[in-house]
Amino acid sequence: MKIHEYQAKEILGSFDIPVPRGRVAVTADQVERAAKMMGGRCVVKAQIYAGGRGKAGGVQVAHHPEQAHEIAKELFGKRLVTHQTGPEGLKVRRILVEETVEVGQEFYLSITLDRQTSRYCLIASAEGGVNIEEVAANAPEKIHTLTIDPYTGLRSYQARQIVHKIGMTGGVAEDCVRLILDMYRCCLDKDCSLVEINPLVVTKAGWLLALDAKINFDDNAVFRHWEYHEMQDYSQMDPLEISAGKFDLSYIKLDGNIGCMVNGAGLAMATLDVLKENGGDPANFLDVGGGATREKVAEAFKIILQDKDVEAVFVNIFGGIMRCDVIAHGIIEAAGEMACQLPIVVRMDGSQVEEGKALLKESPLNVQCADFLGEGAKMIVAMMKQEEP
Numbered sequence: 001m002k003i004h005e006y007q008a009k010e011i012l013g014s015f016d017i018p019v020p021r022g023r024v025a026v027t028a029d030q031v032e033r034a035a036k037m038m039g040g041r042c043v044v045k046a047q048i049y050a051g052g053r054g055k056a057g058g059v060q061v062a063h064h065p066e067q068a069h070e071i072a073k074e075l076f077g078k079r080l081v082t083h084q085t086g087p088e089g090l091k092v093r094r095i096l097v098e099e100t101v102e103v104g105q106e107f108y109l110s111i112t113l114d115r116q117t118s119r120y121c122l123i124a125s126a127e128g129g130v131n132i133e134e135v136a137a138n139a140p141e142k143i144h145t146l147t148i149d150p151y152t153g154l155r156s157y158q159a160r161q162i163v164h165k166i167g168m169t170g171g172v173a174e175d176c177v178r179l180i181l182d183m184y185r186c187c188l189d190k191d192c193s194l195v196e197i198n199p200l201v202v203t204k205a206g207w208l209l210a211l212d213a214k215i216n217f218d219d220n221a222v223f224r225h226w227e228y229h230e231m232q233d234y235s236q237m238d239p240l241e242i243s244a245g246k247f248d249l250s251y252i253k254l255d256g257n258i259g260c261m262v263n264g265a266g267l268a269m270a271t272l273d274v275l276k277e278n279g280g281d282p283a284n285f286l287d288v289g290g291g292a293t294r295e296k297v298a299e300a301f302k303i304i305l306q307d308k309d310v311e312a313v314f315v316n317i318f319g320g321i322m323r324c325d326v327i328a329h330g331i332i333e334a335a336g337e338m339a340c341q342l343p344i345v346v347r348m349d350g351s352q353v354e355e356g357k358a359l360l361k362e363s364p365l366n367v368q369c370a371d372f373l374g375e376g377a378k379m380i381v382a383m384m385k386q387e388e389p
């Protein structure tokens with residue numbers, strides 16, 4: 001789960017990490033008032049669920065409140081396209097107005113989950129700021145990492161080693177050791193999958209300050225934090241992902257044209273692989289889970305049909321707990337409601353499979369049934385070829 005920069009900064013602040021003074025605003029007038037509070041000169045920062053805003057015009061310095069108003073008017077409602085958003089961009093509905101900081105040096109600091117070691121990993125670099133992706137690509141030796149042992153936790157001597165590697169010395173270095181330990185405490189307490197400060201700056205006056213902040217929460221731990229639900233900004237999310245969340249379905253958008261409805265993540269991955277192997281290109285995958293009902297199958301199917309990239313649907317479900325006739329009813333109901341004429345291949349197996357297949361055959365849908373996964377994948381690719389003008 002993602003949150004905005006201003007929310008991440010509030011959390012970091014509550015863990016004693018210094019952040020600039022700022023106020024969030026939802027109208028240009030509020031931005032102007034906040035700019036006055038900051039003393040006139042301020043930084044106007046578009047709040048979207050993506051980074052790379054600086055290079056895309058989403059972070060601008062205003063020299064007086066009227067200018068802050070002008071910048072805000074231009075940003076509000078605009079879809080900001082950054083290298084992290086994709087070509088459609090994300091709409092700006094909130095703006096953070098912040099005091100302007102005199103930056104001495106910019107560093108990069110993050111703690112994230114490393115999938116290879118299944119542990120938290122501390123990452124630091126002296127080359128922080130808006131070009132960190134290029135540094136990672138062209139000069140990986142300038143990025144220092146440390147895997148954190150969950151039993152011992154992060155120790156101050158380890159943090160100190162990293163701090164030395166990024167060239168900090170003296171009082172600032174000790175402040176940074178403390179900041180890193182606070183960051184780790186935040187990770188554990190808040191169940192974060194990422195806490196990133198880029199840039200962490202040493203100001204001209206010699207103070208450490210988190211100038212940008214990004215926090216992602218571990219989705220599997222969200223149930224432990226009631227307060228997270230109200231932090232979510234639905235305007236920043238794919239509407240299909242929101243509806244999938246409502247029905248407890250996992251929906252992942254991909255960039256092909258075959259919608260995939262499956263049950264179980266393992267079967268989902270196998271389905272994607274086999275589709276690809278047979279020349280198909282998945283548009284998404286939607287996992288309906290183990291014991292889905294007819295309603296859930298129907299909702300899942302409707303979500304797939306609403307994806308504008310979908311030109312065909314491939315269903316691959318093992319009816320163990322789920323009965324195949326229930327699955328067929330769900331598909332027929334949803335496809336009927338959406339007047340779907342797209343080619344559909346259903347590969348299902350398990351209890352009541354013959355009844356399920358019979359229901360699909362009798363239906364008016366453009367559907368074929370398959371017994372095996374490879375066979376089904378070939379079928380859907382062939383059906384799509386036939387549809388081509």
Ligand code: ADP
Pocket residue numbers: 020043045050051052053054055059098099100101102103106129130198199211212213
């Ligand atoms: P993004 O990572 O999305 O580009 P940042 O918040 O990191 O957005 O801002 C981009 C750059 O703008 C920063 O690297 C920093 O140099 C500058 N910046 C951001 N906030 C401030 C601030 N309050 N005062 C001065 N400069 C800032």
Ligand code: MG
Pocket residue numbers: 051052129130198199212
């Ligand atoms: Mg940044």
